[in-house]
Amino acid sequence: MRYRVPSKAPRLCRRSAAGRVCLLSALFMLLIAGCGTTAVEVTGGDFPTPIVPSMPLALGVHYSEEFRSYRLEESVPQRGDWSIDIGSAQVNMLQTVLPAMFDRVVEVDSLQPETLPQGLNAILVPAVQEMQFAIPFQTRSNFFEVWIRYEMSLIDPRGEVIARWPVTAYGKTRSLMLESAEAAIRDASINALRDAGAFLAIGFSNQQELKPWLERELTAPEPAP
Amino acid sequence: MDMIKTMLFALSSSLLLAGCVNSTVEEVRSGATGMRSTDQVVVLGRRHNNGYETEPDFVSCVGNHLGSGRDSITVLPERQFVDTLFPFFEPRTAPLEIRDLPDLMANAMVGEQLQQQGVRYLVWLDGSTSTNDKSGSMTCAVSPTGGGCFGFVTWDRESTYEASIWDLESMTNVGKISTDASGTSYMPAVILPLPFIARVQASACGGMATQLKAFLQAKG
Numbered sequence: 442m443r444y445r446v447p448s449k450a451p452r453l454c455r456r457s458a459a460g461r462v463c464l465l466s467a468l469f470m471l472l473i474a475g476c477g478t479t480a481v482e483v484t485g486g487d488f489p490t491p492i493v494p495s496m497p498l499a500l501g502v503h504y505s506e507e508f509r510s511y512r513l514e515e516s517v518p519q520r521g522d523w524s525i526d527i528g529s530a531q532v533n534m535l536q537t538v539l540p541a542m543f544d545r546v547v548e549v550d551s552l553q554p555e556t557l558p559q560g561l562n563a564i565l566v567p568a569v570q571e572m573q574f575a576i577p578f579q580t581r582s583n584f585f586e587v588w589i590r591y592e593m594s595l596i597d598p599r600g601e602v603i604a605r606w607p608v609t610a611y612g613k614t615r616s617l618m619l620e621s622a623e624a625a626i627r628d629a630s631i632n633a634l635r636d637a638g639a640f641l642a643i644g645f646s647n648q649q650e651l652k653p654w655l656e657r658e659l660t661a662p663e664p665a666p
Numbered sequence: 667m668d669m670i671k672t673m674l675f676a677l678s679s680s681l682l683l684a685g686c687v688n689s690t691v692e693e694v695r696s697g698a699t700g701m702r703s704t705d706q707v708v709v710l711g712r713r714h715n716n717g718y719e720t721e722p723d724f725v726s727c728v729g730n731h732l733g734s735g736r737d738s739i740t741v742l743p744e745r746q747f748v749d750t751l752f753p754f755f756e757p758r759t760a761p762l763e764i765r766d767l768p769d770l771m772a773n774a775m776v777g778e779q780l781q782q783q784g785v786r787y788l789v790w791l792d793g794s795t796s797t798n799d800k801s802g803s804m805t806c807a808v809s810p811t812g813g814g815c816f817g818f819v820t821w822d823r824e825s826t827y828e829a830s831i832w833d834l835e836s837m838t839n840v841g842k843i844s845t846d847a848s849g850t851s852y853m854p855a856v857i858l859p860l861p862f863i864a865r866v867q868a869s870a871c872g873g874m875a876t877q878l879k880a881f882l883q884a885k886g
Binding site: 489490491492493494582584611613615632635636638639640642643 | 717719721722749750751752753754756757758759775776779
Protein backbone atom coordinates (compact mmCIF):
# COMPACT_ATOMS: atom_id res chain seq x y z
CA MET A 442 0.00 0.00 0.00
CA ARG A 443 1.39 3.42 -0.92
CA TYR A 444 0.71 6.50 1.11
CA ARG A 445 1.04 10.00 -0.17
CA VAL A 446 2.70 12.22 2.43
CA PRO A 447 1.36 15.78 2.23
CA SER A 448 4.05 18.35 1.45
CA LYS A 449 4.88 20.95 4.09
CA ALA A 450 6.07 23.39 1.41
CA PRO A 451 3.78 26.27 0.41
CA ARG A 452 1.28 25.19 -2.16
CA LEU A 453 2.72 27.39 -4.95
CA CYS A 454 6.23 25.93 -4.63
CA ARG A 455 5.26 22.27 -4.88
CA ARG A 456 6.61 20.18 -7.77
CA SER A 457 4.47 21.47 -10.58
CA ALA A 458 4.62 24.02 -13.38
CA ALA A 459 3.63 26.64 -10.83
CA GLY A 460 6.46 25.42 -8.62
CA ARG A 461 8.95 25.98 -11.43
CA VAL A 462 7.57 29.49 -11.93
CA CYS A 463 8.11 30.02 -8.21
CA LEU A 464 11.74 28.87 -8.51
CA LEU A 465 12.38 31.06 -11.57
CA SER A 466 10.90 34.06 -9.76
CA ALA A 467 13.20 33.41 -6.80
CA LEU A 468 16.20 33.22 -9.18
CA PHE A 469 15.10 36.48 -10.83
CA MET A 470 14.80 38.16 -7.44
CA LEU A 471 18.34 37.00 -6.60
CA LEU A 472 19.60 38.42 -9.90
CA ILE A 473 18.05 41.84 -9.43
CA ALA A 474 19.23 41.88 -5.84
CA GLY A 475 22.75 42.19 -7.36
CA CYS A 476 21.85 45.67 -8.60
CA GLY A 477 21.67 47.09 -5.05
CA THR A 478 24.56 48.17 -2.86
CA THR A 479 27.66 45.99 -2.76
CA ALA A 480 28.97 46.35 0.76
CA VAL A 481 32.56 45.35 1.43
CA GLU A 482 33.88 45.39 4.95
CA VAL A 483 37.64 44.99 5.06
CA THR A 484 38.23 43.62 8.52
CA GLY A 485 41.38 42.23 10.07
CA GLY A 486 43.90 41.67 7.35
CA ASP A 487 46.75 39.59 8.69
CA PHE A 488 49.54 42.15 8.29
CA PRO A 489 53.10 40.97 8.88
CA THR A 490 55.51 42.78 11.21
CA PRO A 491 58.13 44.65 9.18
CA ILE A 492 61.80 43.78 9.66
CA VAL A 493 63.15 47.32 9.97
CA PRO A 494 65.44 48.72 12.68
CA SER A 495 63.46 50.29 15.51
CA MET A 496 64.10 54.01 16.03
CA PRO A 497 64.81 55.02 19.65
CA LEU A 498 61.82 57.38 19.72
CA ALA A 499 58.48 57.50 21.53
CA LEU A 500 55.64 58.13 19.09
CA GLY A 501 52.05 59.00 19.87
CA VAL A 502 49.43 58.03 17.27
CA HIS A 503 46.06 59.68 17.00
CA TYR A 504 43.41 57.79 14.99
CA SER A 505 40.54 60.20 14.40
CA GLU A 506 36.98 58.85 14.43
CA GLU A 507 36.80 59.60 10.69
CA PHE A 508 39.95 57.50 10.10
CA ARG A 509 38.74 54.63 12.28
CA SER A 510 35.48 54.38 10.37
CA TYR A 511 36.59 55.41 6.87
CA ARG A 512 34.21 54.17 4.22
CA LEU A 513 34.23 54.88 0.47
CA GLU A 514 30.77 55.13 -1.06
CA GLU A 515 30.56 55.32 -4.82
CA SER A 516 28.17 54.50 -7.59
CA VAL A 517 29.41 52.58 -10.65
CA PRO A 518 27.17 53.02 -13.72
CA GLN A 519 25.36 49.72 -14.51
CA ARG A 520 27.02 48.05 -11.53
CA GLY A 521 25.14 49.65 -8.66
CA ASP A 522 26.35 51.32 -5.50
CA TRP A 523 29.49 50.24 -3.70
CA SER A 524 30.45 50.77 -0.10
CA ILE A 525 33.98 49.83 0.99
CA ASP A 526 34.84 50.08 4.68
CA ILE A 527 38.60 50.05 5.36
CA GLY A 528 38.52 51.82 8.75
CA SER A 529 39.36 48.97 11.10
CA ALA A 530 41.79 47.29 8.67
CA GLN A 531 43.91 50.43 8.23
CA VAL A 532 44.09 50.93 12.01
CA ASN A 533 45.09 47.27 12.32
CA MET A 534 47.82 47.76 9.69
CA LEU A 535 49.31 50.78 11.51
CA GLN A 536 49.04 48.99 14.88
CA THR A 537 51.27 46.25 13.40
CA VAL A 538 53.73 48.39 11.44
CA LEU A 539 54.42 51.33 13.80
CA PRO A 540 55.52 49.33 16.91
CA ALA A 541 58.23 47.71 14.75
CA MET A 542 59.48 51.13 13.60
CA PHE A 543 59.67 52.89 17.00
CA ASP A 544 60.80 51.84 20.48
CA ARG A 545 57.54 53.08 22.04
CA VAL A 546 54.16 53.70 20.43
CA VAL A 547 51.22 55.12 22.39
CA GLU A 548 47.70 55.67 21.04
CA VAL A 549 46.35 59.06 22.09
CA ASP A 550 42.67 60.04 22.08
CA SER A 551 43.24 63.76 21.82
CA LEU A 552 45.83 66.14 20.43
CA GLN A 553 45.45 68.63 23.31
CA PRO A 554 49.02 69.13 24.70
CA GLU A 555 47.84 68.89 28.32
CA THR A 556 46.26 65.45 27.79
CA LEU A 557 49.30 63.86 26.09
CA PRO A 558 51.44 61.31 27.97
CA GLN A 559 54.89 62.51 29.03
CA GLY A 560 58.00 61.70 27.03
CA LEU A 561 56.57 61.58 23.50
CA ASN A 562 58.84 62.81 20.71
CA ALA A 563 55.93 63.46 18.34
CA ILE A 564 52.39 62.44 17.45
CA LEU A 565 51.50 60.90 14.11
CA VAL A 566 48.07 61.68 12.69
CA PRO A 567 47.14 59.58 9.65
CA ALA A 568 44.28 60.71 7.39
CA VAL A 569 42.80 59.31 4.17
CA GLN A 570 42.94 62.02 1.54
CA GLU A 571 41.42 60.01 -1.28
CA MET A 572 40.43 56.47 -2.13
CA GLN A 573 39.43 55.05 -5.51
CA PHE A 574 38.64 51.62 -6.84
CA ALA A 575 38.06 50.02 -10.21
CA ILE A 576 36.32 46.81 -11.22
CA PRO A 577 36.99 44.77 -14.42
CA PHE A 578 33.78 46.11 -15.98
CA GLN A 579 35.28 49.64 -15.94
CA THR A 580 38.86 48.91 -16.97
CA ARG A 581 38.26 45.97 -19.35
CA SER A 582 41.05 44.16 -17.52
CA ASN A 583 41.03 41.09 -15.30
CA PHE A 584 41.77 43.08 -12.16
CA PHE A 585 40.01 44.68 -9.25
CA GLU A 586 42.12 47.65 -8.17
CA VAL A 587 42.24 49.94 -5.14
CA TRP A 588 44.18 53.19 -4.69
CA ILE A 589 44.51 55.05 -1.38
CA ARG A 590 46.27 58.35 -0.77
CA TYR A 591 47.07 59.13 2.85
CA GLU A 592 48.29 62.33 4.35
CA MET A 593 50.52 61.74 7.35
CA SER A 594 50.99 64.61 9.78
CA LEU A 595 53.67 64.64 12.44
CA ILE A 596 52.90 67.01 15.29
CA ASP A 597 55.15 67.93 18.20
CA PRO A 598 53.83 67.59 21.77
CA ARG A 599 53.13 71.36 21.90
CA GLY A 600 50.72 70.99 19.00
CA GLU A 601 52.88 72.44 16.20
CA VAL A 602 53.08 70.66 12.86
CA ILE A 603 56.56 69.24 12.18
CA ALA A 604 55.81 67.85 8.71
CA ARG A 605 53.08 66.59 6.43
CA TRP A 606 53.79 64.09 3.68
CA PRO A 607 51.78 61.83 1.36
CA VAL A 608 51.76 58.04 1.39
CA THR A 609 50.26 56.45 -1.69
CA ALA A 610 49.13 52.85 -1.85
CA TYR A 611 47.95 50.53 -4.61
CA GLY A 612 46.59 47.02 -4.52
CA LYS A 613 45.10 44.76 -7.12
CA THR A 614 43.69 41.28 -7.29
CA ARG A 615 42.81 39.05 -10.20
CA SER A 616 39.19 38.45 -11.07
CA LEU A 617 38.54 34.75 -10.47
CA MET A 618 35.61 32.76 -11.81
CA LEU A 619 34.31 31.51 -8.48
CA GLU A 620 35.23 34.50 -6.34
CA SER A 621 32.72 37.22 -5.56
CA ALA A 622 33.38 40.87 -6.39
CA GLU A 623 33.19 41.64 -2.66
CA ALA A 624 35.98 39.17 -1.87
CA ALA A 625 38.10 40.50 -4.75
CA ILE A 626 37.76 44.14 -3.60
CA ARG A 627 38.53 43.04 -0.03
CA ASP A 628 41.76 41.34 -1.21
CA ALA A 629 42.73 44.36 -3.35
CA SER A 630 42.15 46.68 -0.35
CA ILE A 631 44.30 44.49 1.90
CA ASN A 632 47.04 44.51 -0.76
CA ALA A 633 46.80 48.32 -0.91
CA LEU A 634 47.07 48.56 2.89
CA ARG A 635 50.08 46.23 2.82
CA ASP A 636 51.62 48.50 0.20
CA ALA A 637 51.00 51.54 2.42
CA GLY A 638 52.63 49.72 5.35
CA ALA A 639 55.65 48.79 3.23
CA PHE A 640 56.04 52.36 1.95
CA LEU A 641 55.75 53.77 5.47
CA ALA A 642 58.20 51.29 7.01
CA ILE A 643 60.87 51.76 4.34
CA GLY A 644 60.24 55.40 3.50
CA PHE A 645 59.81 57.05 6.91
CA SER A 646 63.48 57.65 7.65
CA ASN A 647 64.18 58.76 4.05
CA GLN A 648 61.32 61.26 3.89
CA GLN A 649 62.81 64.66 3.04
CA GLU A 650 60.25 66.53 5.17
CA LEU A 651 61.21 64.49 8.24
CA LYS A 652 64.99 64.51 7.94
CA PRO A 653 65.72 67.69 9.98
CA TRP A 654 63.39 66.54 12.78
CA LEU A 655 64.81 62.99 12.77
CA GLU A 656 68.40 64.27 12.90
CA ARG A 657 67.49 66.55 15.80
CA GLU A 658 65.59 63.93 17.80
CA LEU A 659 68.00 61.06 17.21
CA THR A 660 70.98 63.11 18.39
CA ALA A 661 69.18 64.86 21.27
CA PRO A 662 69.29 63.38 24.79
CA GLU A 663 66.27 61.22 25.61
CA PRO A 664 63.30 63.13 27.06
CA ALA A 665 62.54 62.62 30.72
CA PRO A 666 60.04 59.75 31.30
CA MET B 667 37.20 -6.88 -14.50
CA ASP B 668 34.40 -4.31 -14.16
CA MET B 669 36.78 -2.09 -12.23
CA ILE B 670 39.35 -2.20 -15.05
CA LYS B 671 36.66 -1.39 -17.63
CA THR B 672 35.53 1.59 -15.56
CA MET B 673 39.09 2.83 -15.20
CA LEU B 674 39.74 2.45 -18.94
CA PHE B 675 36.51 4.31 -19.71
CA ALA B 676 37.43 7.14 -17.31
CA LEU B 677 40.92 7.38 -18.80
CA SER B 678 39.69 7.46 -22.40
CA SER B 679 36.99 10.01 -21.48
CA SER B 680 39.51 12.32 -19.85
CA LEU B 681 41.83 12.00 -22.88
CA LEU B 682 38.90 12.76 -25.17
CA LEU B 683 37.84 15.76 -23.14
CA ALA B 684 41.30 17.36 -23.10
CA GLY B 685 42.21 19.70 -25.96
CA CYS B 686 45.69 19.64 -27.53
CA VAL B 687 48.50 21.82 -26.19
CA ASN B 688 51.78 22.78 -27.89
CA SER B 689 54.52 23.70 -25.52
CA THR B 690 58.21 24.62 -25.71
CA VAL B 691 60.77 25.13 -22.96
CA GLU B 692 64.11 26.90 -23.40
CA GLU B 693 67.01 27.23 -21.01
CA VAL B 694 69.93 29.64 -20.85
CA ARG B 695 72.60 28.87 -18.26
CA SER B 696 75.04 31.51 -17.15
CA GLY B 697 76.39 30.02 -13.92
CA ALA B 698 76.93 26.78 -12.04
CA THR B 699 74.18 25.40 -9.80
CA GLY B 700 73.77 22.54 -7.34
CA MET B 701 71.76 21.83 -4.22
CA ARG B 702 73.04 20.87 -0.77
CA SER B 703 70.65 19.02 1.51
CA THR B 704 70.14 22.17 3.61
CA ASP B 705 69.48 24.50 0.66
CA GLN B 706 65.99 25.84 0.08
CA VAL B 707 64.37 27.45 -2.93
CA VAL B 708 61.70 30.15 -3.08
CA VAL B 709 59.51 30.57 -6.14
CA LEU B 710 58.15 34.12 -6.42
CA GLY B 711 55.77 35.75 -8.89
CA ARG B 712 56.40 39.17 -10.41
CA ARG B 713 53.47 41.48 -9.63
CA HIS B 714 54.78 44.97 -10.38
CA ASN B 715 53.47 45.21 -13.95
CA ASN B 716 50.38 47.24 -14.66
CA GLY B 717 48.72 45.10 -17.32
CA TYR B 718 49.24 41.64 -15.81
CA GLU B 719 50.61 39.75 -12.85
CA THR B 720 52.05 36.27 -12.57
CA GLU B 721 49.17 34.18 -11.29
CA PRO B 722 49.57 32.93 -7.69
CA ASP B 723 48.22 29.51 -8.73
CA PHE B 724 50.95 29.19 -11.39
CA VAL B 725 53.60 30.09 -8.79
CA SER B 726 52.26 27.51 -6.33
CA CYS B 727 51.94 24.93 -9.13
CA VAL B 728 55.65 25.29 -10.01
CA GLY B 729 56.57 25.21 -6.30
CA ASN B 730 54.50 22.06 -5.71
CA HIS B 731 56.07 20.29 -8.72
CA LEU B 732 59.58 21.14 -7.50
CA GLY B 733 58.76 19.89 -4.02
CA SER B 734 57.29 16.56 -5.12
CA GLY B 735 58.30 13.42 -6.97
CA ARG B 736 61.79 12.02 -7.46
CA ASP B 737 64.70 14.36 -6.56
CA SER B 738 62.31 16.74 -4.85
CA ILE B 739 63.63 20.12 -3.70
CA THR B 740 62.68 21.89 -0.46
CA VAL B 741 60.57 24.86 -1.49
CA LEU B 742 59.49 27.61 0.90
CA PRO B 743 55.90 28.78 0.29
CA GLU B 744 55.82 32.18 -1.42
CA ARG B 745 53.45 33.77 1.10
CA GLN B 746 55.50 32.63 4.10
CA PHE B 747 58.70 34.00 2.55
CA VAL B 748 57.17 37.36 1.58
CA ASP B 749 55.60 37.78 5.04
CA THR B 750 58.84 36.91 6.85
CA LEU B 751 60.76 39.46 4.78
CA PHE B 752 58.06 42.16 4.84
CA PRO B 753 58.36 44.87 3.48
CA PHE B 754 61.23 43.99 1.10
CA PHE B 755 59.49 41.61 -1.34
CA GLU B 756 56.23 43.50 -1.92
CA PRO B 757 55.26 44.31 -5.55
CA ARG B 758 56.62 47.86 -5.23
CA THR B 759 59.72 47.11 -3.16
CA ALA B 760 61.03 43.77 -4.46
CA PRO B 761 64.42 43.84 -6.24
CA LEU B 762 63.81 43.86 -10.00
CA GLU B 763 67.36 43.28 -11.21
CA ILE B 764 70.21 41.19 -9.87
CA ARG B 765 72.19 44.41 -9.38
CA ASP B 766 69.63 45.43 -6.69
CA LEU B 767 70.44 42.33 -4.64
CA PRO B 768 73.74 43.38 -2.94
CA ASP B 769 72.06 46.48 -1.49
CA LEU B 770 69.23 44.36 -0.11
CA MET B 771 71.58 41.72 1.28
CA ALA B 772 73.60 44.47 2.95
CA ASN B 773 70.60 45.03 5.22
CA ALA B 774 71.58 42.96 8.25
CA MET B 775 67.97 42.02 9.13
CA VAL B 776 67.24 40.74 5.62
CA GLY B 777 70.52 38.81 5.41
CA GLU B 778 69.86 37.23 8.82
CA GLN B 779 66.33 36.13 7.85
CA LEU B 780 67.52 34.61 4.56
CA GLN B 781 70.31 32.75 6.34
CA GLN B 782 67.94 31.51 9.05
CA GLN B 783 65.62 30.08 6.44
CA GLY B 784 68.44 28.50 4.44
CA VAL B 785 67.34 30.11 1.17
CA ARG B 786 69.91 29.54 -1.58
CA TYR B 787 67.96 30.28 -4.77
CA LEU B 788 65.26 32.80 -5.62
CA VAL B 789 63.25 31.85 -8.70
CA TRP B 790 61.35 34.82 -10.15
CA LEU B 791 58.48 33.87 -12.43
CA ASP B 792 57.27 36.53 -14.83
CA GLY B 793 54.45 36.06 -17.32
CA SER B 794 50.82 35.16 -17.58
CA THR B 795 48.20 33.10 -19.37
CA SER B 796 45.75 34.89 -21.61
CA THR B 797 42.73 33.96 -23.69
CA ASN B 798 42.75 35.08 -27.33
CA ASP B 799 40.53 34.58 -30.36
CA LYS B 800 37.22 33.56 -28.90
CA SER B 801 34.76 32.55 -31.60
CA GLY B 802 31.41 30.82 -32.02
CA SER B 803 28.30 31.25 -29.97
CA MET B 804 26.12 29.31 -27.61
CA THR B 805 22.59 29.94 -26.50
CA CYS B 806 21.11 28.52 -23.35
CA ALA B 807 17.46 28.65 -22.36
CA VAL B 808 15.49 27.66 -19.29
CA SER B 809 11.76 27.19 -19.29
CA PRO B 810 9.25 25.67 -16.86
CA THR B 811 9.40 22.44 -18.86
CA GLY B 812 13.20 22.18 -18.93
CA GLY B 813 16.26 23.79 -20.46
CA GLY B 814 19.36 23.29 -22.53
CA CYS B 815 22.12 24.85 -24.61
CA PHE B 816 22.87 24.82 -28.33
CA GLY B 817 25.92 26.07 -30.20
CA PHE B 818 29.68 25.79 -30.54
CA VAL B 819 32.35 27.91 -28.87
CA THR B 820 36.10 27.77 -29.36
CA TRP B 821 38.91 29.79 -27.78
CA ASP B 822 42.70 29.88 -27.81
CA ARG B 823 44.79 30.22 -24.68
CA GLU B 824 48.44 31.12 -24.54
CA SER B 825 50.89 30.91 -21.64
CA THR B 826 54.23 32.72 -21.68
CA TYR B 827 56.47 32.60 -18.62
CA GLU B 828 60.12 33.25 -17.88
CA ALA B 829 61.97 32.16 -14.76
CA SER B 830 65.09 34.02 -13.61
CA ILE B 831 67.16 32.06 -11.12
CA TRP B 832 69.17 34.09 -8.61
CA ASP B 833 71.86 32.44 -6.52
CA LEU B 834 71.98 34.26 -3.17
CA GLU B 835 75.45 32.88 -2.35
CA SER B 836 77.20 34.23 -5.43
CA MET B 837 74.62 37.05 -5.91
CA THR B 838 74.43 36.25 -9.60
CA ASN B 839 71.73 35.40 -12.07
CA VAL B 840 72.64 31.80 -12.87
CA GLY B 841 70.18 31.31 -15.71
CA LYS B 842 66.80 31.73 -17.30
CA ILE B 843 64.15 29.25 -18.32
CA SER B 844 61.29 30.26 -20.55
CA THR B 845 58.20 28.34 -21.50
CA ASP B 846 55.50 28.97 -24.08
CA ALA B 847 52.37 26.88 -24.35
CA SER B 848 49.29 27.35 -26.48
CA GLY B 849 46.17 25.37 -27.15
CA THR B 850 42.63 25.53 -28.43
CA SER B 851 39.63 24.56 -26.36
CA TYR B 852 36.21 23.62 -27.80
CA MET B 853 32.77 23.45 -26.32
CA PRO B 854 29.99 22.02 -28.51
CA ALA B 855 26.55 21.96 -26.97
CA VAL B 856 23.46 20.03 -27.96
CA ILE B 857 21.27 20.33 -24.85
CA LEU B 858 24.32 19.68 -22.65
CA PRO B 859 27.58 21.64 -23.19
CA LEU B 860 30.58 19.31 -23.57
CA PRO B 861 33.89 21.09 -22.86
CA PHE B 862 37.18 19.93 -24.44
CA ILE B 863 39.62 22.03 -22.44
CA ALA B 864 43.25 22.53 -23.44
CA ARG B 865 45.16 22.69 -20.13
CA VAL B 866 47.61 25.31 -21.31
CA GLN B 867 48.73 26.74 -17.97
CA ALA B 868 49.11 23.29 -16.42
CA SER B 869 51.30 22.25 -19.36
CA ALA B 870 53.47 25.39 -19.00
CA CYS B 871 53.75 24.71 -15.27
CA GLY B 872 54.79 21.08 -15.75
CA GLY B 873 57.38 21.98 -18.42
CA MET B 874 58.82 24.84 -16.40
CA ALA B 875 59.02 22.85 -13.14
CA THR B 876 60.67 19.80 -14.73
CA GLN B 877 63.32 21.97 -16.40
CA LEU B 878 63.87 24.01 -13.22
CA LYS B 879 64.36 20.90 -11.11
CA ALA B 880 67.01 19.58 -13.51
CA PHE B 881 68.62 23.03 -13.78
CA LEU B 882 68.96 23.54 -10.02
CA GLN B 883 70.28 20.05 -9.33
CA ALA B 884 72.74 19.95 -12.23
CA LYS B 885 76.39 20.55 -11.44
CA GLY B 886 78.36 22.66 -13.87
